[in-house]
Amino acid sequence: xxxxxxxxxxxxxxxxxxxxxxxxxxxxxxxxxxxxxxxxxxxxxxxxxxxxxxxxxxxxxxxxxxxxxxxxxxxxxxxxxxxxxxxxxxxxxxxxxxxxxxxxxxxxxxxxxxxxxxxxxxxxxxxxxxxxxxxxxxxxxxxxxxxxxxxxxxxxxxxxxxxxxxxxxxxxxxxxxxxxxxxxxxxxxxxxxxxxxxxxxxxxxxxxxxxxxxxxxxxxxxxxxxxx
Numbered sequence: 001x002x003x004x005x006x007x008x009x010x011x012x013x014x015x016x017x018x019x020x021x022x023x024x025x026x027x028x029x030x031x032x033x034x035x036x037x038x039x040x041x042x043x044x045x046x047x048x049x050x051x052x053x054x055x056x057x058x059x060x061x062x063x064x065x066x067x068x069x070x071x072x073x074x075x076x077x078x079x080x081x082x083x084x085x086x087x088x089x090x091x092x093x094x095x096x097x098x099x100x101x102x103x104x105x106x107x108x109x110x111x112x113x114x115x116x117x118x119x120x121x122x123x124x125x126x127x128x129x130x131x132x133x134x135x136x137x138x139x140x141x142x143x144x145x146x147x148x149x150x151x152x153x154x155x156x157x158x159x160x161x162x163x164x165x166x167x168x169x170x171x172x173x174x175x176x177x178x179x180x181x182x183x184x185x186x187x188x189x190x191x192x193x194x195x196x197x198x199x200x201x202x203x204x205x206x207x208x209x210x211x212x213x214x215x216x217x218x219x220x221x222x223x224x225x226x227x228x
Contacts, residue, residue: 022048022100023046023048023105023127024125025103025104025105025106025126025130025227026109026128026203028129028196028200029132030136030193031143032142032143032146033134033139033212034132034219035108036155037220038130038219040154045227046227048105050107051094051106053108053109054107054108055107056093076184077184077187078183078186080111080191086109086111086115087119090124111192113195113198113202116202116203126206128226129203129206131200132219133210133212136193144185146176148175148176150172210223
């Protein structure tokens with residue numbers, strides 16, 4: 001198993017590094033841990049490009065593309081798509097000009113040890129790996145009450161973070177299809193827990209863990225301070 005080591009430059013190095021290279025960040029955590037809210041804060045402050053395999057898949061499904069029809073059953077059943085397919089989606093997105101210019105935040109990718117090995121072999125080397133730690137029970141409770149505003153991307157919760165008392169906003173809130181069924185949420189959590197340790201082990205040297213059960217505003221503050 002590969003293990004990513006934090007690069008170090010000696011005093012006699014002849015390599016001239018870009019003093020302000022675009023950020024290369026991975027954020028990982030179980031469904032409902034707060035990744036979406038934290039990612040939006042990172043994007044707003046640092047201008048990076050958000051890359052989420054799940055969001056890309058859901059967009060294809062919503063637009064009823066041919067690719068969307070091929071992967072819809074994976075999403076609806078809470079299953080991971082094949083590693084090769086996920087890797088190709090991410091690789092294609094990383095090659096676009098906006099990512100090369102602004103940097104990226106990979107949202108819950110890599111999801112498996114094999115995916116992690118593959119991106120390292122391709123030279124995709126993140127600089128920071130953020131892990132939001134939340135218990136499985138809390139993740140389950142958060143998933144079951146999530147509501148998303150499709151216009152803004154803001155995620156609410158019917159108990160933990162209710163939406164504003166605005167009938168326009170309330171009318172357009174939706175529940176993700178993979179959050180609807182209890183069995184589907186349980187399966188997603190099971191898959192995450194099964195694969196989490198192998199990914200964390202590979203990125204152990206650049207990993208920073210954050211307590212995800214604290215107030216969201218505190219979590220965001222801590223993450224932004226660390227990236228800075």
